[in-house]
Amino acid sequence: DAMVIQNPRYQVTQFGKPVTLSCSQTLNHNVMYWYQQKSSQAPKLLFHYYDKDFNNEADTPDNFQSRRPNTSFCFLDIRSPGLGDAAMYLCATKGASGSYNEQFFGPGTRLTVL
Amino acid sequence: GENVEQHPSTLSVQEGDSAVIKCTYSDSASNYFPWYKQELGKRPQLIIDIRSNVGEKKDQRIAVTLNKTAKHFSLHITETQPEDSAVYFCAENSYGKLTFGQGTILTVHP
Numbered sequence: 001d002a003m004v005i006q007n008p009r010y011q012v013t014q015f016g017k018p019v020t021l022s023c024s025q026t027l028n029h030n031v032m033y034w035y036q037q038k039s040s041q042a043p044k045l046l047f048h049y050y051d052k053d054f055n056n057e058a059d060t061p062d063n064f065q066s067r068r069p070n071t072s073f074c075f076l077d078i079r080s081p082g083l084g085d086a087a088m089y090l091c092a093t094k095g096a097s098g099s100y101n102e103q104f105f106g107p108g109t110r111l112t113v114l
Numbered sequence: 115g116e117n118v119e120q121h122p123s124t125l126s127v128q129e130g131d132s133a134v135i136k137c138t139y140s141d142s143a144s145n146y147f148p149w150y151k152q153e154l155g156k157r158p159q160l161i162i163d164i165r166s167n168v169g170e171k172k173d174q175r176i177a178v179t180l181n182k183t184a185k186h187f188s189l190h191i192t193e194t195q196p197e198d199s200a201v202y203f204c205a206e207n208s209y210g211k212l213t214f215g216q217g218t219i220l221t222v223h224p
Contacts, residue, residue, distance in 0.1 A: 031210065042203055042214035043158065050210070090157065094210070102148065103212060105157040 004106035012112045021076040023091030031094040032074040120215025137204035138186040146207035
């Protein structure tokens with residue numbers, strides 16, 4: 001089945017130790033998004049790719065970086081995780097260029113920072 | 115920037131009653147308004163959406179209304195069931211990006 005896959009589902013890292021979260025999709029969608037969702041809060045957009053064009057949200061910390069080596073894969077790198085970065089990280093995709101299209105969410109990666 | 119206000123933050127109803135959640139937005143360029151249901155520890159799932167050129171849309175027990183002039187839209191769930199219990203997020207789309215409301219925790223008591 002076409003889907004959005006995130007690995008790992010659970011990630012534990014130590015304070016300051018770099019971590020990479022991955023997202024892959026079989027939908028062949030050209031837009032991919034990374035959201036951060038903290039407990040009891042709404043998802044917050046960190047950045048998105050339209051094809052290879054990277055779009056950073058103004059308030060996304062420099063500690064967060066992203067890579068999209070091809071259409072199917074997108075990575076979220078957290079260079080020096082702090083305790084405040086513990087959250088669920090959601091990847092989503094959207095097809096075509098129309099604004100009306102649904103965003104499809106992956107299952108998320110829950111990040112714990114010790 | 116874009117801003118979406120969602121009310122109420124918590125909603126408790128008896129099974130069979132109706133539930134209504136309301137959102138307001140500020141960006142006139144918003145043209146697409148999805149509603150997501152999120153169960154604990156799971157991904158947000160789209161339950162219904164509406165485009166800016168439509169005033170109302172219904173799908174079985176779920177309906178959404180949109181008032182573009184007033185910049186507000188609402189989710190209506192009729193004949194609620196315990197499995198409707200979850201967090202519901204409204205969102206607005208402008209320029210391909212979603213901005214979410216703060217969420218409503220809906221509890222349906224048997």
